[in-house]
Amino acid sequence: MSTETQDGDDLEDRVANFLRRNFPQIQMHGGSAAIQDLDRETGEVTIALGGACSGCGISPMTIQAIKSRMVKEIPEIEQVNAHTGMEGEADMGGDGGMSPSFPGETVDDGDADEGPEAPF
Numbered sequence: 561m562s563t564e565t566q567d568g569d570d571l572e573d574r575v576a577n578f579l580r581r582n583f584p585q586i587q588m589h590g591g592s593a594a595i596q597d598l599d600r601e602t603g604e605v606t607i608a609l610g611g612a613c614s615g616c617g618i619s620p621m622t623i624q625a626i627k628s629r630m631v632k633e634i635p636e637i638e639q640v641n642a643h644t645g646m647e648g649e650a651d652m653g654g655d656g657g658m659s660p661s662f663p664g665e666t667v668d669d670g671d672a673d674e675g676p677e678a679p680f
Contacts, residue, residue: 583626591610593609594607594608602639607626609644613644
């Protein structure tokens with residue numbers, strides 16, 4: 561059973577490394593990418609993009625690139641769900657989306673959710 565846990569951790573590490581290696585521009589432009597859910601049995605992973613990705617006009621292209629490239633590069637991954645919270649998902653926060661933020665911008669809006677923190 562410990563081997564299963566190690567394999568699972570390895571898969572999560574490979575997904576995180578994939579994001580960091582293939583999409584460094586996410587962080588360079590003030591965004592973040594985090595693994596929200598990983599189902600090893602079905603091979604389904606959910607990635608949440610936050611920070612500047614939430615209001616970025618090219619985030620749909622980034623999401624599409626993540627979806628198509630991850631399943632090719634990591635054989636255990638069968639399906640990728642990725643979103644910024646701007647599509648109206650109820651699980652991403654109170655108003656169905658996150659406010660965009662930009663590098664260098666500081667906003668003090670109390671308890672506002674700034675999106676998921678990158679795992680790297």
